[in-house]
Amino acid sequence: MSVWDALVGQGPVVDTLQRAISGQAHAMTHAWLFTGPAGSGRSVAASAFAAGLQCAQGGCGVCQACLTARAGTHPDVTVVRTEQLSIGVDEVRDLVRRAAMSPTLGRWQTLIIEDADRMTERGADALLKAIEEPADRTVWMLCAPTADDVVVTVRSRSRHVGLVTPSQAAVVQLLTGEGVAPDQAEFAARVSQGHIGRARALATKPEAAQRRRDILALPAQLTGLGPCLKAAAWAVTTAQAEAQAATAPLDAAEQDKLAAVLATSSGKAARGMAGQMKDLEEQQALRLKRFVRDRLDSVLGELTSYYRDVLVVQMSAQAGLVNQDCGPSIREVAQTTTAEATIGRIDAIVECRRAMMSNVAPQLAFEALMVSLA
Numbered sequence: 001m002s003v004w005d006a007l008v009g010q011g012p013v014v015d016t017l018q019r020a021i022s023g024q025a026h027a028m029t030h031a032w033l034f035t036g037p038a039g040s041g042r043s044v045a046a047s048a049f050a051a052g053l054q055c056a057q058g059g060c061g062v063c064q065a066c067l068t069a070r071a072g073t074h075p076d077v078t079v080v081r082t083e084q085l086s087i088g089v090d091e092v093r094d095l096v097r098r099a100a101m102s103p104t105l106g107r108w109q110t111l112i113i114e115d116a117d118r119m120t121e122r123g124a125d126a127l128l129k130a131i132e133e134p135a136d137r138t139v140w141m142l143c144a145p146t147a148d149d150v151v152v153t154v155r156s157r158s159r160h161v162g163l164v165t166p167s168q169a170a171v172v173q174l175l176t177g178e179g180v181a182p183d184q185a186e187f188a189a190r191v192s193q194g195h196i197g198r199a200r201a202l203a204t205k206p207e208a209a210q211r212r213r214d215i216l217a218l219p220a221q222l223t224g225l226g227p228c229l230k231a232a233a234w235a236v237t238t239a240q241a242e243a244q245a246a247t248a249p250l251d252a253a254e255q256d257k258l259a260a261v262l263a264t265s266s267g268k269a270a271r272g273m274a275g276q277m278k279d280l281e282e283q284q285a286l287r288l289k290r291f292v293r294d295r296l297d298s299v300l301g302e303l304t305s306y307y308r309d310v311l312v313v314q315m316s317a318q319a320g321l322v323n324q325d326c327g328p329s330i331r332e333v334a335q336t337t338t339a340e341a342t343i344g345r346i347d348a349i350v351e352c353r354r355a356m357m358s359n360v361a362p363q364l365a366f367e368a369l370m371v372s373l374a
Contacts, residue, residue: 001061001062002059002060003047003060003061003070004059005061006041008196009166009167009170010041010164013045013162017049021053021059022058029158029159030134030139031134031139031140031142031158032142032158032159033142033143033155034142034143034161035144035149035160035161035162035163036145036163036165037145037164037194039194040163040166041196042163043081043143049141050077050139051065053106053139054066054074054107054110076103076104076105076110077110077112078095078112080095080113080114080115081115082115082118086119086120086123087113087119088123089120089122089126092126096126096127096129099111099134099140102135107137108138109138109139110138110141111139112141115143116154117145117149117150121151124150124151124153131154131158132157142154165194166194168186171189171194171199172186172189174196174199175188175200185203187325188203191305191323193322211238216303218235218370218373219303219333220329222373223374225374228367228370228371229367231366231370235299236296236366238295239292239295242295243291243295244288246291254280254284292362293356293362304349307349309321309322309330310330310333310334310342311339313330314334314338344372345372345373348368348369348373349369352365
C-alpha cells in the first residue's frame with residue numbers, strides 16, 4: 001500500500017508532491033504550507049510527503065524508510081503536534097537547531113509542524129530565519145487550516161498546497177475498504193461532511209454516534225430559560241469529562257516520569273526539578289483547556305449542520321439533508337420558525353465560537369448561545 005493511498009480525494013495534491021520527489025525542475029522547495037478544512041488530511045499529506053522523500057521509490061509504503069517515517073520513529077523526520085494552546089519560541093528554536101543538522105540515515109531532514117497556526121509571534125520570527133536561510137537537504141512542512149492563519153512573512157516563503165474536503169463517495173470508498181458495512185459507511189460519510197477522522201469515529205465507535213444524537217436533540221429541548229441553562233451545563237460538563245478522560249493518563253505518565261527523575265536528584269538540581277513540576281502542571285492545564293475547547297467546538301459543528309438542514313427545508317433548496325435521521329425534528333422546527341430566525345441562530349453559533357477563541361468562559365458562552373437558539 002503506497003503512502004499516497006491515505007490521501008483521500010486529493011489527486012492534484014498527490015501529483016504536486018510526487019513531482020517534487022521525482023526531482024522535476026522547480027518542483028521541489030525547502031518550505032511547504034499544507035492547508036485545508038478540518039479532516040481533509042493536512043498532516044496526513046505532510047507525513048506522506050516526508051515518507052516519500054525518504055523512500056528510494058518515492059513512497060512505496062512498505063520499506064523501512066516509509067514505515068518509520070509514518071510511525072514517527074525515523075531519525076530524520078521530526079513531527080510537532082502540540083497539545084497546548086500555542087507553540088512557543090523555545091520549541092521552535094529547538095526545531096531550528098535540529099533543522100541545521102545533516103540527515104543521519106535518510107535523504108532529507110524533514111520537520112513537520114502540524115499546528116503552524118498556533119505558533120506565537122516570537123516563534124514565527126524564529127522560524128522565519130530558518131526558512132530564509134535554509135540548510136542543505138532540509139525541508140519544512142507547515143500545516144494550518146488556511147494560509148491566512150500563518151504569518152505573512154512565513155507563508156510568502158513557503159509553497160502552498162491546498163487540500164479540499166473529500167467527496168462523500170471518496171469517504172465511503174475509504175471506509176468500506178477498511179471493513180465498514182456500506183450503509184454505515186454512507187451514513188458516516190454524509191454526517192461527517194468529509195471529515196475523515198470523524199467519519200471513522202461515527203462508523204466504528206458507538207459512543208461517538210450516541211454523542212452526536214445527544215447534541216442534535218438539544219434544539220428541541222430549548223423551551224425556556226431553565227432548559228437553556230441545563231443544556232449549556234450539559235454541553236460544558238460533558239466536554240470537561242471527555243477532556244479529563246483523554247488527558248488524565250497522559251498527565252499521570254508525565255508526572256510519574258518527572259517525579260522519578262526528581263527522586264534521584266538532590267540539592268540545586270532537586271530544586272530545579274521542583275520548578276519543572278510546576279511548569280508541567282501549568283502545561284497540562286493548558287492541554288486540558290484545549291481539549292475542552294475542541295470538544296465544545298465539535299458541539300458547535302453539529303448544531304451548525306442541524307440549522308443548515310432547517311434552512312434547507314425552509315428555503316426549499318435542492319439539497320439533501322445532512323442529518324436525515326433527524327428529519328422529523330428538523331421539519332418541525334422549519335415549520336414553526338422563519339428562515340431569518342434560522343440565519344440568526346447560525347450567526348449565534350458563529351459568535352459563540354468567536355467568544356471562546358477570545359477566552360470567554362465556556363459556560364457563559366454556551367448559556368448565551370442556548371438562549372439565542374431557544
